[in-house]
Every structure is written in structure tokens, then in C-alpha cells.
Amino acid sequence: MPTGKLDDYIMFSSGGQGGQVLVIGLPSMRLLKVIGVFTPEPWQGYGYGSLETQAVLEGGFAKGKPIYWGDTHHPALSETNGEYDGQFLFINDKANARLAVIDLRDFETKQIVKNPNAINDHGGGFVTPNTEYVIEGPQYATPIGWEYAPVDQYKEKYRGVITFWAFDREKGRVDVARSFQIELPPYWQDLCDAGKKVSEGWIFCNSINTELATGGIELGLPPFEAGTAQRDMDYLHIINWKKAEELVKAGKAETINGIQVLRLETVAQEGVLFFAPEPKSPHGADVAPGGDYIVVGGKLDPHVTVYSFQKIQDAIAKGPTEKDEYGVPILNFDDVKEAQVELGLGPLHTQFDDQGYAYTSLFLDSAVARWSLGGPYRQDGWKLEGKLPVHYNIGHLAAAEGDTVSPDGKYLVALNKWSIDRFALVGPLHPQNLQLIDISQPGDKMQILYDMPIGIAEPHYAQIIKADKLQPWEVYPEVGWDPLKQAVDPNAPQAGQERIERRGNTVEIWMTAVRSHYKPERVEVKKGDHVIWHITNVDRARDATHGFALPGYNISLTIEPGETTTIEFDADQAGVFTYYCTEFCSALHLEMMGYFTVQP
Amino acid sequence: MPTGKLDDYIMFSSGGQGGQVLVIGLPSMRLLKVIGVFTPEPWQGYGYGSLETQAVLEGGFAKGKPIYWGDTHHPALSETNGEYDGQFLFINDKANARLAVIDLRDFETKQIVKNPNAINDHGGGFVTPNTEYVIEGPQYATPIGWEYAPVDQYKEKYRGVITFWAFDREKGRVDVARSFQIELPPYWQDLCDAGKKVSEGWIFCNSINTELATGGIELGLPPFEAGTAQRDMDYLHIINWKKAEELVKAGKAETINGIQVLRLETVAQEGVLFFAPEPKSPHGADVAPGGDYIVVGGKLDPHVTVYSFQKIQDAIAKGPTEKDEYGVPILNFDDVKEAQVELGLGPLHTQFDDQGYAYTSLFLDSAVARWSLGGPYRQDGWKLEGKLPVHYNIGHLAAAEGDTVSPDGKYLVALNKWSIDRFALVGPLHPQNLQLIDISQPGDKMQILYDMPIGIAEPHYAQIIKADKLQPWEVYPEVGWDPLKQAVDPNAPQAGQERIERRGNTVEIWMTAVRSHYKPERVEVKKGDHVIWHITNVDRARDATHGFALPGYNISLTIEPGETTTIEFDADQAGVFTYYCTEFCSALHLEMMGYFTVQP
């Protein structure tokens, strides 16, 4: 990538157990930004004093308990007609069952919602083709709603719960009141994908513990890794979300902890939920660009299994004769299976391109398998085309525009979990390795272009969008902008209106920042005073960000051109504190400071 | 950089107001690791439950108040005989006046010390040539020891304070008892560098507010940016630290807040502190590889000024006739000046190579100036050789082995503060831009090789070490390793010894983690129990790290092969919590989980 040239694609990658989103340019594989999502980030003023960002983080607290990290798994770009539209990004927190909304005008997190009925999640976020809903799928079954039940009541009391977070595009927020959940059996639902085109209105999730294993190696019982791998088949979950939406509107849902829940009995009986057998301990249910096929990779089976949506519909119409022990109708495997393609060891996740090829990660083989789709996609369908070794232990993979109805081809990124010897040793904790792969040539001609170490958490999944679909702001539209409301704050400090006001023991400050000074430069209060401090960056030049550090008070702000922000704290410590600009904004940036003096 | 090839150099860069250290490979300019230092990092298990890492962070609390971020400025590699030895890295926190120690065997932070007498700092860390001391220089003057004094008592009550943290290489820790501070006038001391070879035993710091400006734009007074720029000359601080050490040992220091302090009067009278005039609002005092010259860049003066250490010694021997208003002897400018070289607008910081060239960042010109040293370095000395435009607004720069007595040449990195249009737009908050420059050709032939966006805070300064000088561990030496003690923990869980013990309402767990299960997989306690939970990763393969997430309790651990760690908390919430491995350690990593059940 020559100096000064801009990237063609932008990849939004999960930041794994760092709790953030990584923004990476393609093909340069350069890390352009880390977006603070579930974890406070002092350098971007996220969760270090700013009231606006603290409000976002507190939206994700669990029953009032602070949670300041997340395990981000599956970023999902908002879609219009099944195409990424570049407006919003959603991402889940597996560890604490939460979902975050990022506005792609300023690349900042605007909302975190806590799932009130789940302890953890996994298969989310995934969006419906017009972003009506952002789907948060479950992982490890627990009693619904943080209740206690002993593990030996697993079968009766533990459940999966999948959430359909209704998204209000106008407000840029999840609307909890219109959202709903579906109770599922305590199989470990894993990854989901939304139907599109012919299958719009449906979603599909794989699952991995239909054995109902509950571990207990310390008691001489099989550990989870063995207990969950006993059956040859698990269940692909097939969910009619439009039908579910109708049932919710018809009042068939029960409100549990503030959200509407369709009970398992209801969805099993009313044609919302169906199962199809799937081999074996799979990880990934991926819908082909036309919505006509669903691909499942069974990590303990060398094949991918392809289901036909039409055959699923036919089997449902015919009427399934079998049910699982929770009363959910099971479709016959041979009725719904379109093809099985043998790829190698440990197939996990599948992506698509514009040539009718599919790409499946092979964890145990440390390889990417390219294979051809049949049906309308390619004449020579359902066969392995070639394998490319990657380094090492690939989890997910991401293709350019790969989850849309019209993937781009060109580039594929392998998200490898181990790097071992690929990079200079930096201690026992190794970076991950994201490898850029050229997939523009046909057949078995795939080529690794670049190894990108990720020395910051373990990216789980990523989506790649054409750069020109994004329309970010260079600076905030107007001076005094509140990025949470995405509107001018009428109370924002403006140039010439700076002041300090005292009301009783509350001191309120309206301050501006401009290259290269704050106004005011001296703020004096008394110990015990309550301080409310507004700051506006009145600079309008691109990249003219100012920082604000207040020593001893754990406060760090980053204020972009036009932005206004507010901090609030008790001056509980007497002394002389030096606030200063943490961004090297000008030749005299070291001189951009002031004295906050607290009288004893 | 071809796939699989390892880097020749490792750059340790400040992570700016992110509070971390960035580890970057050269020449690939790939981010290999972010080391958690002042800010908790959930993905590396730093400050998210682990008792060992919490103890490190608490060492940096300010008078008991939690501080969970820092503004890292100047990383300093440990040195032996003036060469980087690859053992330790030090970095300061400008915002809160702290210093951190990182052990380069495992690239983890082992200690944070809070400066008890300063609110903020800047010119640190810098090491003496055998790492006897890590120097933490001041920035904005305040009353010593967090005391209150109004701004209008600035001249009388406000002071600078420079700290010499004694380093115990054996223990890998700063030894506060042997450390000392020196009181300085309330000029804003800025950047420091240690003398080496002929000047070993001395240090040099520039300063920027000998005007004693106190701001007050809101009162109609000159803002700091104007008030601090009134004089044509500031003072280069020349400090004889070996003499200071003798005075401390001779009992001439006063203990203030637990640390020995040499008072200004003492150091002014006893030949510890001297001033030399320096033009104008400089940023940087950099000692040439031989220790013979000190280079100061005056950001409001187009020249760099070069001081001769021999001339400084001669002037001191002759006896300075002038003093500043605090009684500090001032050397005559013409007596100590060796040369002035006109470079351009906004010279800040200077680095050196193996050809006798110096490189100075020009902030306002957005350029790197290469110029020749005279004296023993080059025949054609003290002249500008060429300038290379960089993009944009360069602050510091770093050359390969650039702060040692024998720099390598080859590579220079420009740490540019603004990127503006260099990268795809990612919202109003822009990345920084680190540019790799080839300096292997002579004269004006410098060439930009690569633009590296830094989408994570603002790197301030960096040091670059030969990769083969580092000897990091691939895995911890033995199973049950405590990374804080760097020794086996006799209480660490070992395979076959896993157990759960109850003592009253305390439940203690000894757990192991191995691909792909924890043992035990079920932990049951009662609400209100106090839980002590030890976990050892008994895997021995390189890169076989396990994670440990506990939902709802804000706990995230990363446990490298052999490592043991401990968490401790009150089970204050009943329910079923699913702990699981956050690192994709094997094909069945999703199954690596357990149930933590809390009876109501």
C-alpha cells in the first residue's frame, strides 16, 4: 500500500475479549481505529468521566452491577435489501449477553442493551435484510432471567433464549418495547444467520449440545468436550421470525423482566420453530447469497452440509412427523438436505463470493477450503476446489461484502487463532494472526497476501464493506454537538460565553478549547464542592481534536472538532491539579493547560 | 514483509493517553502487542479480577483514589553500559506522575509507583547508562506534595520536582527507599536525557516557562501559550546526579511524603544544579552517542542549539557569576554553546545514527531534518543535509537503537500527530500516523517506506531495539508460575490436585485449565459466600493460552501456558453463571466451560 493511498474496503472486526471493535483497512491490513464499545477507553474519552459515554456503558450494567468489559463476537453491519448500507454496526458481548449499537457517522457507540433474561450469548449480532431486527442468539443454557436452579435440573429448568432486538433506524437505537425473545430448549444454540431473498422472514441457528450434557469431570462424569460430542446429529434451528412477530403482536407473548417472550410451547405448536438434524457439533449456519441454501459446518464431521430452503418449506408443508422431547417438530434430514461436500478436518464457518464459490474455515486442518455451490451458482457444483494452508487454527473467515446478497469476491480474511512462530516473540501471550487472501483467481488458485498480527485480544468474526458505502463525518456538523443525541446541545459552551457559576456548593463551568488554550485557564473551587464542567472544542479543522486530562480524578476526555462534553464530580481532594490537553494539537500544545485549584 | 518472516527490530512506543505500551515490529510496522500498563485490559486479564494485576494497578493509586488510566509519554529500555540490554522497559504517566516497570521476559507490567510529591510529570522515563536510576522529570509546577496554594503564590509556593527512581535490577522493581527527588524552580521542566560516556553522572532537561506565566485568559491576562513564550531564552537544566546521590547519602535530603528530597537551596549551593540559556520554548534535550554534545530544539526558534559537555565543565570550573532568582548558577551561553544549526520551523526532538548524522523533528514544517554533527562525528559538521516532508505535524522521532551509545542507523520512525487525509475516514477522531523512514543512504536521500495508522491513542515517544537483544519466554518456565513473583506459587493448583474447600462462608477453589476443559466444571456456593478461586493453565504448548470469563462479575482472565492466577470476590448475586474460555484454544473450545451456581 503506497504512502497516502486509501483503502478500498473497511473491515469491522470483533475485538474479542477486549470488548471493542477493530476497524481495519483492506487491502493494507492497517488498524485504522479501535472503537470503544464494552470497555472504557481513556484515549477516546470513553467511560473516563464523560457523562454521555458513562450513560452508554451504564445501559449495559447487569442488574445494576457495573460491567466494564465484554467478549465481542459477531459484528453486523446494518442492511437495506440485504446489502450493507454503511449506517450502523451492531456487536454482541458473549460474556454478559449484551448488544451494542455503533453509529457509523462518528464511529462511536451509542447504546448498550443488556439482555434481561440471559447470562451469556453467542450467535449475535445478525441483522434481518432490512435491519428490522438485530438477532442475539444464545450459547450456554441457563434458567431464564438470572434465576437459580441446580445443574441436575438442567433438562427441566435450563433454557436457551434468542432475542430479536427491534431497531429504530430513525433514532439509531434498539427499541426494547418492540423487541421480543423466543424460549428454546437447552441445546447450546451457537451461530445464526438471517434468511434473505427467497428465505427472508426466517433465521437459522446451529446448536451443539443436544445431548444435554452438564459436565462434571471432577465427579468422574464426562467433561463437556466429550459429553456434548456423543450424538452424531445436533439440530439446525429453523425459525420463522415473521410468524413470531405476528404472535407477539397478537398477544401470545409473556413479559419477563421487561421484555416479551414467546414460550417454547407456543413456538413449537404455532409453526415458528422447526429442527433439522445436522452433523456433528457444528459451528456456523450460513445462508448463501440468494437465500436458497443454508450451509452448516460440523466441526467433528469432515463435510459441510447444505440445506435447501425450498426443501425445508416443502418438508414443513408436508408436516413433520417427529418431535424432540420439548415438542419441537423435527424435519427429516434426507428431505431437507441438498448436498454434503467433504472438505477436511474441523469445518467451522462459511463465506461466499461473486463466482459461486463458498469458503469454509477448517480449524484442525489450519486451512481455507474453497468449494463450489451448485444450483443456480455453478454448473460444477458441490465439490471441493482447493485448500489453502493458513497459520494457524482458523476460526471465522470474512469475505468482501460476504454476508450480503451480492458478495464482492476479491478478498478473504482468515481469522487465525494461533500465530505460534509467525511473528517476533513478545512473551508467552501471542498475537492472533489475520491473513489476507487473494480469491480473485478461480479453482485452487488462492494466495496469501499478508499476515497481520493482532496484539490486542482475539478477533472472533468480521464483516468487510466497500469503503465508499461509508459516509463518516470529518468533523461534527456544528459547534456544540452532543454525540449521544447527534444534535446541538443548547447548553454547550460557545466561544465568548465561557463562564464559571456557583450555586450553593455546586460550581458549573462552561469552557471552550481551541488551539492552543482552554478558556478559562484557572478554576478554583472549595473542597467538597460539586463540579459540573462542560467543554466544547470550537476548532473546525479536520483532525483538530483536543484532549482533557484531570490528574487524580481519573478523568480523560477526547473532544473532536465541534463536540461538547460534560463531566461531573465532587472535589473531594484539596490541592492544585493541572488539567491539560492530551492531544498534540499544535506546536504550543504543551502550553494548553490550566490550574484547577481546590481550597482545603 | 513476506508471510512468516520475522522483524529485525522491535519498537516500544508509548500508547499515549491510552495508558499502554505498543509493541511494533520493524520494518513491517505491524502491531505485535499492546501491553496493559496504566489502563486495565480485559483481553490480557489485566485488572479484571486477577489479584496479581490488581496489586500492580493499586500501586499507582493517588492517595488511595483509584486511577485507571495514564498518559504514557516516554518509554525507556533498561541499559547496560549505555546499550539497551532488553531486560526491562520503563514508562511514565504524565497525567498522574507515575512510573511503570515492565519485565521483558513476559512483556507484563510488574510495578507502578506513584510520585508522592507531584501531580503530573513529563520528562520520564529516562535511564542512566547502567539503569541505576530511572528519571521522572516534571512538567507543570505545583506545590510539592499535593498541597494547596493559590495560583497567585506561584513564584513562592509552586515548584518542579525531578525524581531519581532507584532501580533494583535483581528484584526487577523500583526501590523507593533508595530513590530521591530534587526540588526545582517552577519553570516547566520538559524533557530530560541522561549523560553517557564522557558525561556519565549528569542529566540534562530543557524547560519552557521561565517566564513564570500563570495564564488567566478569562481575566484578560495572556493565555499560557503567549505567557510562556515571552522570553527569548529558557534554561537548560544541568544536573550532577552523582553529586546529588552523595548528598542524599550524606543526609542532606529531607523526607517528604516518604521519599528523600534535596531542597532547591541545597542543590543550587552544592554544585548539583546549573542552568544554561536555551532558545526558545524548547522541547527536547538530547545527548549525542558519545555523551559529548547536548542538542536542544527550540520550537519557537528555527535552530537547534548544540552544547559542549566539555565547555559546560569548563564553565562550571571557572565559576558562574550569574544566578537566577532562586539562586541557581547560570552558565554563560557563549561559553557553553558549541554550534547552532538552522533547520526550519518548530524543531522538537533529535535522534542520532551511526553515520554522524542527527535527525530533528520539525513540527511546523511537518518534516524531518537531517543534519551533521561536527567534532569527532563528521568532517563537514554542524550543517543541514536535507529535509523530508512527513504527514503531518511530527512530534517525536525514534531511530534504531537511537538513544544508545552506538545507534544503528537504517530506520527512523516519525511519530506524526495528525493524519488528516492519509487514511480512509473513520469519523471525526482520526488515527495518528507513524511513518517508517529509510535513513541508510547519505546526504539528503531519506525515503518514506510505510505509513502506519495508529487508531489507538497518540503515541508520544518510542525506542527501537534490535530484536535479538530480547529473550522473551515462549511459555512460563514451570507450571504454577506466578508472573508477579516470577516464581512458582507453592499454592498453585496442579493437575490431579484440583479441589473445592469450604471454611465457614469462604469457598476456595483450586482449578486447572487444559485443552479443552476446566476441572472442576461445576462450582456451587451460597449467596454471600466469599470465593477465592485459583486457576493454573497446565498446558505447555506455545500459544496455548486459556481465558476465563465469569459473567456478571466483571471478571476476565488470560492465563498463559504454565501461569497461575487468583480471583477473589463475594458471591453477592444468586443465579447460574457460565464461566468459559475466551481464547479459541482448540476445536472444542466452545465446550470449555463450567457452571458457577449461586444458591439464593
Ligand SMILES: [Cu+2]
Ligand atoms: Cu463463534
Ligand SMILES: [Cu+2]
Ligand atoms: Cu513530549
